[in-house]
Amino acid sequence: MTPAADLSTELARFAATTRFSDLPLDVIDAAKKSLLDTIGVILAASGTEPAVRPLIELVQGNGGREECSILGFGGRVPASAAALANGALAHALDFDDQTPWGAHPDSSVVPTVLALAELKGDVTGQELIAAVAIGQELFIRLRRNVGWHMDWNLSTVVGCFSAAAAGSSVMKLSAEQTAHALGIASMQSGGTMELIFGTGSDLRGMYAGFTAQACVNAVLLAGRGMTGIRNLFEGEAGHFRVYFKGEFDREKMLQGLGREFHSGGMLYKYWPAVGNAHTYIHASIELMRENELTPDDVEEILVHVGDFQQRMCSPLDQRQAPGTLVDAKFSLPFLVGLSLAKGSMRISDFSTEALKDPVVLTLARKVVPVPDSSYDWTAKLPDGKVVVVTRDGRRIERLGSLVPGSADRPMTWDELFDKFRDCASAAAKPLPDASIVDTQKAIRDLESCGSVSTLLKLLD
Numbered sequence: 528m529t530p531a532a533d534l535s536t537e538l539a540r541f542a543a544t545t546r547f548s549d550l551p552l553d554v555i556d557a558a559k560k561s562l563l564d565t566i567g568v569i570l571a572a573s574g575t576e577p578a579v580r581p582l583i584e585l586v587q588g589n590g591g592r593e594e595c596s597i598l599g600f601g602g603r604v605p606a607s608a609a610a611l612a613n614g615a616l617a618h619a620l621d622f623d624d625q626t627p628w629g630a631h632p633d634s635s636v637v638p639t640v641l642a643l644a645e646l647k648g649d650v651t652g653q654e655l656i657a658a659v660a661i662g663q664e665l666f667i668r669l670r671r672n673v674g675w676h677m678d679w680n681l682s683t684v685v686g687c688f689s690a691a692a693a694g695s696s697v698m699k700l701s702a703e704q705t706a707h708a709l710g711i712a713s714m715q716s717g718g719t720m721e722l723i724f725g726t727g728s729d730l731r732g733m734y735a736g737f738t739a740q741a742c743v744n745a746v747l748l749a750g751r752g753m754t755g756i757r758n759l760f761e762g763e764a765g766h767f768r769v770y771f772k773g774e775f776d777r778e779k780m781l782q783g784l785g786r787e788f789h790s791g792g793m794l795y796k797y798w799p800a801v802g803n804a805h806t807y808i809h810a811s812i813e814l815m816r817e818n819e820l821t822p823d824d825v826e827e828i829l830v831h832v833g834d835f836q837q838r839m840c841s842p843l844d845q846r847q848a849p850g851t852l853v854d855a856k857f858s859l860p861f862l863v864g865l866s867l868a869k870g871s872m873r874i875s876d877f878s879t880e881a882l883k884d885p886v887v888l889t890l891a892r893k894v895v896p897v898p899d900s901s902y903d904w905t906a907k908l909p910d911g912k913v914v915v916v917t918r919d920g921r922r923i924e925r926l927g928s929l930v931p932g933s934a935d936r937p938m939t940w941d942e943l944f945d946k947f948r949d950c951a952s953a954a955a956k957p958l959p960d961a962s963i964v965d966t967q968k969a970i971r972d973l974e975s976c977g978s979v980s981t982l983l984k985l986l987d
Contacts, residue, residue: 534777535759539706541784542661542692547653547974550660553791555974558659560943563970564624564795565617565637566598566986567950571799571874572619573599574955578729578853579619582736586612595645598986599954606646607743613638615736618682620874621856622799622950623735626663627792627934629802629904630670630681634735635690636662639742643697644979650697652976662693663790668781671789673767674774677835683718683734684770690742698746708745710755713766715741723857724838726845732853795943797932798872800856803835803904806911806927807859811866814915814925822868822886824917828894830863831912833902840896847891852877863913864891874953940971958986 547555572579583600586608595609596602599616603609617623617634625631640658644650666689670681691712695705715738722731749755760766760775767775798808807830814820832840839859840846847864849855855877856862866872868886881887902909911927929936938946944967951958951966958966966985969976976982 533758533761533765534780535706535709535756536702537781537784538665538688538692539695539709540702542665542696543700543702543705545657545661545696545785547657549785550657551788551791554660554788555656557791557793558656558663559970559973560795560940561624561633561659561663561793562637562655562973563943563947563967565633566966566970567947568620568622569613569616569638570599570954570958571622571950572616574953574957575874575877576616576619576732576852577879578732578851579615582615582733583612595642596983596987599956601956601987606642606747607740609645610638610642610743611736611740613641613736614739615733618735619732619853620799620877621732621801622796622874624793624795625802626667626670627794628667628671630666630685631735632663632666632682632686632689633659633793634682635686635738635742636666636693638735638739639690639694639746640697641983642739642743643694643746645983647698648978648980650979652973652979652982654697655979656973658693658696660788660790661696662689663793664788665689665692667789668779668784672776672779673771675771677720679770680718680720680722680734683738684716686735686738687712687715687742690738691745694742694746695749698750700746700750704749706759707753707755708749710757710759711745711748711753712742713756713759716766716770726842726854727850729851729853731857792934794934795932795938795946797930797938797942799874799877800862800872801839803909804839804859804862804911805930805932806909807836807863807913808866808872808927809930810911810913810925810927811863812870812872814913814923815867815870817925818923820915820917820923822890824919825867825890825893825915826918827916828863828867828890829897829914829916830859830894831899831902831914832859832896833900833904833909835904836902836909836911837896837898840894843896847894848888849882852879852882855882858891859896860891860894861887863894864888867915874949962986
């Protein structure tokens with residue numbers, strides 16, 4: 528196999544040669560929405576997720592060159608340290624965007640490109656948009672076309688390559704340098720789904736920080752001449768053979784690359800919880816509203832669960848009374864109980880005190896998972912079915928349909944502006960109202976921005 532034959536060469540060429548003018552309008556729109564959305568959830572996490580504090584304190588305590596900003600907290604640190612901090616914040620609330628097929632590209636892509644753009648200093652809005660779109664496109668093509676068995680955490684195993692490619696675009700690396708950056712970033716390609724399925728760990732909320740930090744370093748090292756792995760993906764012990772048992776579709780990964788884009792369908796979360804739960808959250812909220820039920824009316828709650836959702840219910844007693852905010856966002860019983868109790872779901876519903884809410888916990892303990900293979904996670908995120916048995920013997924069911932933030936009902940710019948306003952107001956250092964409005968406008972019109980530094984100053 529010659530070096531040019533490896534898939535990494537083709538992906539690197541795409542990342543090095545794609546420009547803003549090559550992007551369809553929906554892809555441009557998605558990249559801008561993802562920037563706004565990711566920055567917003569970073570800000571919100573800074574003020575509402577206590578688990579991030581040790582990492583932020585470490586980054587601040589280490590000091591170093593004042594190159595890039597820690598969003599939400601303020602202060603400047605070396606570029607890779609800023610990417611670590613902002614990346615950890617980006618996924619801490621499980622409120623960041625996702626592809627229609629699940630997994631999260633932008634909690635690693637956006638902190639990477641923001642750190643490198645701030646370090647470089649002369650990056651235009653169009654260049655930033657192109658970088659995000661490149662990262663999203665590569666993430667989707669890799670995620671969709673590997674044989675995944677719910678073993679590796681795709682957001683980290685695949686995310687390091689998409690973020691490294693996006694960062695290489697910001698720094699204008701050549702195709703050869705970009706291929707080297709992908710190889711260097713592979714040193715951070717890891718993390719199993721036990722990270723997601725297990726309980727009690729803060730890492731599930733902060734994994735993207737480690738990816739973003741590694742990708743900033745990979746891009747900077749490649750720019751200084753360090754070489755990567757030539758047969759990165761398809762070699763004898765390459766990525767696809769080792770991580771995915773050799774199950775991948777090279778032809779589909781490359782089909783229409785540079786001409787056809789899939790990132791225009793990025794999805795933005797309406798609620799701060801794992802994406803697989805959103806159909807259940809929606810079903811629960813609407814079931815209570817449509818039938819004018821109160822928590823006291825509920826005798827039992829049946830949730831039909833496929834393979835992935837069963838893990839969100841096991842072990843059941845721990846899921847019904849999660850001990851951390853990170854676990855609460857992955858607990859289907861708790862999320863259904865919260866939705867039934869509140870009739871909505873906001874950032875403020877997740878706090879240390881909320882974990883002890885007697886009404887929510889009582890409802891969570893009434894949740895009974897019903898195994899149902901028709902809700903398995905296959906090509907797309909599955910729907911959810913909730914059945915409430917009332918004290919007077921009624922059996923009321925609701926299927927999660929037309930879920931806000933889904934492909935069937937994507938979030939509009941106005942809805943994303945509302946979400947950003949809530950998030951920015953919850954930051955450790957809340958943004959003033961004027962800065963919130965200016966940031967929204969700056970990102971909405973980002974293609975007209977001569978320097979991303981203008982945007983970043985609004986977030987100080």
